Amino acid sequence: MTRHAKKTSPLKSLSLSKRQWAKIGAVITAGGLIAGAGFLSRNFYQSDTVQPSTHITAFSATDSAASRSETRGALNAADKNTTYVTVKINGDSRVVLGEKNEMKTVKAVLDTGNITLDPADTVSPSLTSKVTESTVITIERAGADVETNDTDIPFNEVRKETSDLPKGTEKVETEGQNGVMETTSLVTRAGGKVVSSNVFTSWVKKAPVDKVILVGTGSTASSSSSSSSSSSSSLGTTVPVGEMQTWAHDYLISNGYSESDFTAANFIINHESGWSPTAANPSGAYGLPQALPGSKMASAGADWATNYQTQFKWFISYCNSRYGSIAAAYSHWQQYKSY
Template identity: 55%
Template sequence: MTDHRAAKTPTLRSLSKRQWIKICAGAAVIASVVGGGLATRGIYTQHHQQTPTAQVTAFSATDSEAASRGDVRTPLDGTSYVKVVVNGKSQNVFGTNFTDVKSVLDAADITLEPTDTVSPALDQKVSENTTITIERADAKMQTVEQKVPFNTIRKEDPNLAKGEEKVETEGQEGILENTNLVQMAGDKVVSSNTFTSWLKKAPVDKVILVGTKTEAPKATSNTNSSSNANSSSNSNNSSSSAASSNIGTTVPVGEMQQWAHDYLLANGGTEADFTATVYIIGHESGWSVSATNPSSGAYGLPQALPGSKMGSHGADWATNYQTQLRWFWDYCKSRYGSIQGAYAFWQANHWY
């Protein structure tokens, strides 16, 4: 006979101890698998959602974002500059590896007096936004103009008779504007040091044309006369072409120019190289070793930007005219092929 009674459904109470152990063990395994999967998923998600932090390695000193790029300025060429204000007059001090205020003042060759007040403190680290302010008692800034002598250039002219001379351009002195820090004791000037200088007006060289033309021999016949005339014409054209490329011979003025002249000629240079040197330096700095462009901070005889570039030719680049000139000549050769190449570029563009 078939049994039509419903099968008994096990209840929690009806489970044996062994069955309870099996159920708990199974639940533990499932929990560990699920938990491990979630943990692994968390690690994977975290690894792929993290955004790498951008590392700033360099920036332009004129960049508007510069202030957010670190506490120590590290421009592309490894140099930096810090603004220094003395009694209201400011200048940019260029150098390398500035660390604190004292390192900047040392680079600027600024010697503090016992009564000077400096802000921030000498051991304060400098950043791209640092402005060093110095107040010097019993001192004032005094602006004076200094005359820059002009040079005399002699150029050959085939259109003038040999031995004849003619002034093509009258010379004019230039003007160098110096700002001096003057220390006073009552009405007496105790000391005066040049704080900044810049070329306010470039000198104009005096140009003297020197004739090289010689009289052609008298013709003996019409044919010869025509031939000689053509020959003379060709000769004059050739001389004229040569004269156009001749930038003349310059008479040195002062110790720096005399050294430059002698150094160039002793090292394979020419009179034309010296003339080109005198012209460029005269128009860039007025032959002031410490000339500083008030807007860009370009420095020295060749107006190197920054001036510390000249350090490749000597640690005394800030004060030694010989170091500055050697750097200038090498710069002209590397960028324009020659000193006269730089001169030609300056003539066409009014900068180099």
């Protein structure tokens, strides 16, 4: 259930430099294309109408026999119920991960990978053809370009009580910094007008840095080293930013959780997805908690792919079942940079 690779491998036909390809290959190899079997499951469709936004994930730098062997070995170690099929889009290879009992035809693979066909696309073999791990599905699409843009991830204000400062005194311990969300899309234009835009990766390029404010509770300006240690280990109270964080905060508090639990949850999600419910990592991890595969969140609701509330509820359940608490999941993340 963690994020792994941090970069995507866009389409060769869209003129990436050799240096970019080398960096993408290195990241995928180092991070592990499959650190856990991941896939997204959405409705596949083919339509004459413009599809403004779909998501494509799990790109691979190569589809060589050696790579397929390594992929199968990684899958055996991670999840024996997971399989994969290579898809080539305009000559660039991508690996789609999914469950063996679902990925049986070309159509099912495209459905699992959430790859939407444009009316003029050519696909080989046919949509009804059976597939195996040696199958390479080829899609040719004209007039498409890869575009990457960055958006801000707002930082939070965290207030921590400390007896190191006199009561009523406040001190800024850390200045806040916005994070950066990088989104890469396959954009098709006609006459300068965008007719379709398919998002295939959206990941936290730089996590936000919380603004930490120390709030004095002591009677003097000095205190013992033990109280200083205690204050530094406190998670503090986080001020929510935006609708999603406000809802998540209120949901936790109304269900018996603490302010520290929200601080821990907010920290993890800010680093995993930047609070984007459609964050899609090349590994197949998806949503606010970067569930791997994303479809695991279906246990919390059928609308797991788009509903941030469903995703957050699954996140809380996962933290409790795997680590015993949100705070314990936070501690694990601090140590391993994953959870």
